[in-house]
Amino acid sequence: MNKYYIYCRKSSESEDRQILSIPAQIDALKEIAKDHALHVIRSFAESKSAKYSGRPDFNELNKRIEAEEGNAVLVWHPDRLSRNPEDSAKIISLMDAGKLLEVVTPTQTFRNNPMDKFMLGFFMMNAKLENDNKGVNVKRGLKAKAEKGWLPSGAKPGYTNDKYAEKGNKTIQNDPVRFPLIKQCWDLMLTGAYTVPQILEKLNNEWSYRTTTRKSIGDKPMGRSQIYRTFTDSFYYGMFEFPVGSSIWYKGSHEPMVTREEFDRVQTILGRPGKPRPKIKEFPLTGLIRCGECGAMATAEEKWQVICPVCKLKFNSNNRSACPKCTITIEAMRKPTLLHYIYYHCTKRKDPNCTQRSIRTEELEKQVDAFLAKIGISEEFKNWAIKYLNVLNDNEVETRNASLSSLQNAYNACVSRLDNLLKFKISPQNTDGRSSPTRNSRHKKPP
Structure with a gap:
């Protein structure tokens, strides 16, 4: 009698998007084993990609077959076993050695004969071909997108991807809430009067900045490392490198947040030791005057x-x-x-x-x-100053409105969470008063 191992695998990559979950695979394969009276001695399950060799459970499966503890494998599809030539060769070698007698799937059985081994190898290498073609097509698509001036990745802070555009043609737009706040950070940095931590404090606490909410992340204050990356990212003056490290630069089609000259000035400010900025205790004249004798600040x-x-x-x-x-x-x-x-x-x-x-x-x-x-102010300068004060006032109004919008979004998110929590608390399904929607969903049996 053959001794069967059940092997299940699902990776988080797009290659396995349509594949059943591991628990669902195990249930389906156990049902097949029961219907055909197959003697299963152990199950293996792992969440790893099969594009490369080195999967721990797959290697353990091979060792046990090599040691003749079992001689057959029950699997959902041949591509669960391998999507790379090295692991495919291991499976065929075990069959050639007479240690692996058959590989059983829900639709087909591959026995140790020339035609079945050829077909098993074909299915595994066909999965390899699909992966390779997908990689080539993805790279070609990303390059074409970069040539159009659109960064082939998630939008940077202050920007957002156009979620309504057709896939592959998504553009990058200004985030109506976050763009003014990040722009104000650049303006503060350009004054030379603020350190990066001081700007981050204003952004998160005074202006209530929160990162973009996604499926499982977001809606959090900006981190310290992120704001340093922002101030050193060429994307904000309209240029980006793709792929990173390739020295191939593209002019972005998005709206730049600063000019190239302003970006270079910020780099100088970040790299210049002893740049005068107000300390924790601010004094009105520090950073503005020097010693008349030695020239020190x-x-x-x-x-x-x-x-x-x-x-x-x-x-x-x-x-x-x-x-x-x-x-x-x-x-x-x-x-x-x-x-x-x-x-x-x-x-x-x-x-x-x-x-x-x-x-x-x-x-x-x-x-x-x-x-x-001793200093006189010309009428021309006075008019310019008044005009510029109006510009500053408009910028302040824009920043304040963006901050209020960010606060309102955060408030609405909290209210929504509280409403959902109350609904679940009084739900008849919550009999013990301790369940949570997350815990409940984890215990649902996969289809």
């Missing part, structure tokens, strides 16, 4: 001091909660004297021996006022 420090009403000691309160002399806590002091100072001074990065001392903010502001008083 000026920085500022804030100091809070307390005069203890008990012992009259003046001490720095930045990192203290009590008087260092009499140990009374600041909270317990009655009418303590609070002093607040902001000092600007040279960073001395260019010359550690720079002799310039610190200056109080009040004195520095007087010097700035005196300098600005």
Whole structure:
């Protein structure tokens, strides 16, 4: 009597889109074994592509047949066993050696004779041919799409694929919600006054940006690595490389978010060490003034001091909660004297021996006022500035509207989830009060 192994396989690739699920394959093959009184000694099942050799369960199946523990295989279709020449040769070699006597499918049995072995090899190699042709056709289609100026992949943040277009002719359009938000990120970066983490904080928390919702991912804040990729991606000024690393560049047909010059400027900002930007504590003049002696940038420090009403000691309160002399806590002091100072001074990065001392903010502001008083503004510049302020206002309105739209979408998604949860909670199917739609669907028997 022949000893049968059941072998089932399904990969997540498009080649297996129409194939039954593994549980459905097992049920169907067990039914065949029962109807024909086949002696099944073990079942193998794996979710791997058969385009290449190296599947663990398939190799284990071959080892057991080689060791003559079993001598027949029950499988849904020959292409479940192999789609590559190496594994196909293993199956035929086992038949040539007399160790594999037959391969049984729901529609056909391949026994150890020349014609059946030829047909079995033909079906497996025909699956290989289908894969190869599919790969060639896909590459040809992707290249044709790139030549038309459309990136042959998912849309970048700020853009969306036209889901209503015919497959193969999908274009890339501006995302009405996310495009203005990502554009505003570029604008902030171009000012040179914001770091990438600061821009990311604004994008996610102030403007409520959420990624595009897909089947199992999305509707989340943008990640740190993603925003760095965005600021270094040539797609945003209208060019893309395809395939990546090929040095073949195409001009995109999508609407660029920035110009080439603006993109290059952002790359300079990202790569320039010591670029002056406001730190966690922002001071109005840092990043704008330099030391008059050595030319290094000026920085500022804030100091809070307390005069203890008990012992009259003046001490720095930045990192203290009590008087260092009499140990009374600041909270317990009655009418303590609070002093607040902001000092600007040279960073001395260019010359550690720079002799310039610190200056109080009040004195520095007087010097700035005196300098600005010498500057006159022409009528032409004033008109241009007012016009540009209107442009900035329009941009701010667009960003605010996009942010509100993003918030509304997130709110609607939450309400929808709550409604569905309530419906399931009161459903007669939820008898124990602990089931979930996800758990319920996982336990459904495949067709």
